[in-house]
Amino acid sequence: MNNILLQVQQYLDSVSKKPVKLDKQLVQEFGEACKNALLKQFEEERKDKFEPMRNTFGDLIEALSIFVMKSAGVKLKNEQKKVEYKFDGGAIEGRQDVEIDGKVWDIKSASPYSFDKKFGEAGGFSEVAREDSFGYVSQGFLYGESQKKNFGGWIVVNKSTGEWAVCETPTEHEEYKKTALDNAKNNFKALTKGEPFKRCYDDVAETFRSKPTGNRVLGFVCSYCPYKLPCWGRDKLQLLPQQQSKGKNPKWVWYTSVTNPKEETEEYGGE
Ligand code: SF4
Numbered sequence: 001m002n003n004i005l006l007q008v009q010q011y012l013d014s015v016s017k018k019p020v021k022l023d024k025q026l027v028q029e030f031g032e033a034c035k036n037a038l039l040k041q042f043e044e045e046r047k048d049k050f051e052p053m054r055n056t057f058g059d060l061i062e063a064l065s066i067f068v069m070k071s072a073g074v075k076l077k078n079e080q081k082k083v084e085y086k087f088d089g090g091a092i093e094g095r096q097d098v099e100i101d102g103k104v105w106d107i108k109s110a111s112p113y114s115f116d117k118k119f120g121e122a123g124g125f126s127e128v129a130r131e132d133s134f135g136y137v138s139q140g141f142l143y144g145e146s147q148k149k150n151f152g153g154w155i156v157v158n159k160s161t162g163e164w165a166v167c168e169t170p171t172e173h174e175e176y177k178k179t180a181l182d183n184a185k186n187n188f189k190a191l192t193k194g195e196p197f198k199r200c201y202d203d204v205a206e207t208f209r210s211k212p213t214g215n216r217v218l219g220f221v222c223s224y225c226p227y228k229l230p231c232w233g234r235d236k237l238q239l240l241p242q243q244q245s246k247g248k249n250p251k252w253v254w255y256t257s258v259t260n261p262k263e264e265t266e267e268y269g270g271e
Contacts, residue, residue: 002166004074004100004155009164011072026070033063055226061109061157062097065164069098069155076100085146087181090188096143103152104144106136111224115158119167125153128167129176133200133221138184140169141177151177199231203256208244214260215243223254232256 001009014020037059070076077099085092097107110119118128129137136154144151153168169176191197201222206215218237222228229237236257241250243262 002168004069004105005164005166007072007074008068011068012164020071023071026067030063030067033066034060037063055109057159058109061159062107065107065155065157066098074100083143083146085142085181085184087185089185090192092142092184092188094139094143094146098155099149100152103150104140104147105152106140106143106154108136108154108156109159110156112158112160114224115156115161115163115165119154119156120165123167125167125170125173125176128154129180131221134225135184135187137176138180138187141180142184145177145181197231203232206253206255208242213244215255216257218254218256228254 037056040059041056066076066079078096079098081096081099083094083096085094096104098105108119117123132138140151140153151169151173153166156165156167157163158165201219203216203222204219206213206217217223218228218232222231225231238255238258239252240255240258241262242253243255243258243260245251
């Protein structure tokens with residue numbers, strides 16, 4: 001088992017058995033990180049129309065993960081350090097999550113599906129790289145390479161169950177690194193040349209009880225993509241309760257087009 005995961009699991013195991021004393025400085029840092037995540041989400045202006053939507057929940061899980069790792073004795077360095085990857089033709093800026101044992105690591109909160117099938121035991125680094133729609137592999141190698149350090153991989157928390165996983169970059173990773181950096185450089189050049197943005201997925205026809213509704217919705221990958229609002233249009237994309245459902249708690253769906261909206265029913269109150 002990976003050392004980070006071992007330390008975290010031993011700590012969480014001990015906490016589940018009996019109360020432990022918390023380091024007040026770490027509690028203070030955690031409180032600050034949560035406060036900053038909220039201020040960023042609700043008060044800060046978007047830099048440009050392509051800036052992805054902020055994931056406050058992800059930021060809060062990241063703050064909690066850092067708190068748990070530090071409490072468990074994992075030695076973290078250079079949290080949220082600004083980095084810059086320079087290459088012939090430009091420079092890409094970013095902010096790494098943490099450095100542990102000389103390697104750069106990214107912290108992710110994952111849906112139960114991605115946790116199990118991508119980052120967890122049923123998946124692994126090659127599975128994340130196989131369909132890397134959100135550019136996680138490029139991001140990790142860019143952060144590492146900008147400091148001539150190795151990219152360790154992802155420290156992942158299942159946002160439904162709170163389970164942890166560590167998905168490590170394989171020792172033999174030169175081929176992955178080359179592809180990831182080439183992809184990042186090509187995307188950067190396309191963006192700076194003002195080439196039109198090309199969506200990597202189409203929206204899909206919505207079905208309800210196996211019948212097409214006439215509406216169109218985001219597919220699985222797009223619905224989890226942090227760029228979905230700038231990509232599909234902040235005015236066009238709508239998060240609505242499933243329009244044909246008569247249930248009390250319909251599931252929420254990202255609609256790209258609603259031609260068959262929910263029928264309004266008259267509500268009678270009082271007498
Ligand atoms: S929302 Fe846009 S950028 Fe994100 S996966 Fe879908 S098509 Fe690609």
